[in-house]
Amino acid sequence: MADFDGQVAVITGGARGIGAEIARKMAAGGAHVVCADVLDTTEIVAEIKAAGGFAEGRPMDVTDATAAADAIRAIHSDHGRLDILVNNAGITRDQLLVRMKPEDWDLVLRINLDGAFKVTQPTAKIMMRQKSGRIVNIASVVGLMGNAGQTNYSASKAGLIGFTKSLARELGPRNVTVNAVAPGYIQTAMTDALTDDQRAALMKTVAIPRLGTPGDVADAVTFLAGPKASYITGVVINVSGGLYI
Numbered sequence: 001m002a003d004f005d006g007q008v009a010v011i012t013g014g015a016r017g018i019g020a021e022i023a024r025k026m027a028a029g030g031a032h033v034v035c036a037d038v039l040d041t042t043e044i045v046a047e048i049k050a051a052g053g054f055a056e057g058r059p060m061d062v063t064d065a066t067a068a069a070d071a072i073r074a075i076h077s078d079h080g081r082l083d084i085l086v087n088n089a090g091i092t093r094d095q096l097l098v099r100m101k102p103e104d105w106d107l108v109l110r111i112n113l114d115g116a117f118k119v120t121q122p123t124a125k126i127m128m129r130q131k132s133g134r135i136v137n138i139a140s141v142v143g144l145m146g147n148a149g150q151t152n153y154s155a156s157k158a159g160l161i162g163f164t165k166s167l168a169r170e171l172g173p174r175n176v177t178v179n180a181v182a183p184g185y186i187q188t189a190m191t192d193a194l195t196d197d198q199r200a201a202l203m204k205t206v207a208i209p210r211l212g213t214p215g216d217v218a219d220a221v222t223f224l225a226g227p228k229a230s231y232i233t234g235v236v237i238n239v240s241g242g243l244y245i
């Protein structure tokens with residue numbers, strides 16, 4: 001039997017990138033995955049179904065508390081259960097603090113941190129009644145180590161780590177675990193555009209001299225959401241190739 005047979009997993013920001021890879025791996029493990037995103041999810045849902053998995057898309061803007069709660073309740077009512085939530089939706093608006101526009105500070109905090117609260121609150125109510133559940137928050141190593149030009153982003157991710165640890169203490173007695181994964185440099189469209197010189201400079205900062213892949217992050221997420229992590233809660237798994245040790 002696969003790890004996630006019969007389970008329902010919601011992945012915010014699941015249309016592409018790391019979220020889509022988490023959806024692929026959970027679906028391959030037998031989960032019915034719900035890709036919840038402001039972006040169109042047609043492509044990832046079709047891909048998972050073509051591979052024989054179960055998937056659906058839900059339009060969701062994590063900054064809209066009412067719409068997010070309605071979507072979570074609808075998913076629960078359609079499937080009769082909600083086993084896994086991955087708070088993955090996130091953005092960057094990088095700039096040095098002295099030049100940062102207040103709206104870029106606000107937007108990053110609103111999506112990356114407030115968004116996790118808005119989706120997790122209705123989900124936690126369901127999981128507490130169910131007396132089981134797994135919540136995995138996608139943070140970042142910059143939430144642990146800081147990074148010039150990312151005060152807004154690293155504050156949001158450090159906040160998400162504090163949220164993870166406190167909620168783990170609240171939900172543990174109800175058999176709901178809450179953990180975080182903190183990725184480092186992950187191979188995305190952005191890192192594809194690096195020059196050879198930039199890539200060589202980057203490689204000097206990591207212990208394992210390669211970029212991470214969305215699969216590296218998704219493996220840590222599926223571990224935390226799976227049956228082998230039932231006694232693990234409130235932790236942050238750093239998937240950064242030793243960028244932060």
Ligand code: NDP
Nearest residue numbers: 013015017018037038039060061062088089090140183186
């Ligand atoms: P992507 O931009 O590829 O995917 C994020 C998805 O979230 C997009 O589809 C995006 O849509 C969506 N999204 C944005 N805002 C909202 C919203 N308000 N409501 C719902 N969905 C939304 O990012 P990655 O896959 O690279 O990153 C995923 C997570 O991993 C993020 O939390 C990021 O901070 C974190 N991370 C990524 C790293 C990396 O190197 N890639 C490193 C460390 C952490 P849209 O395109 O419209 O914005």
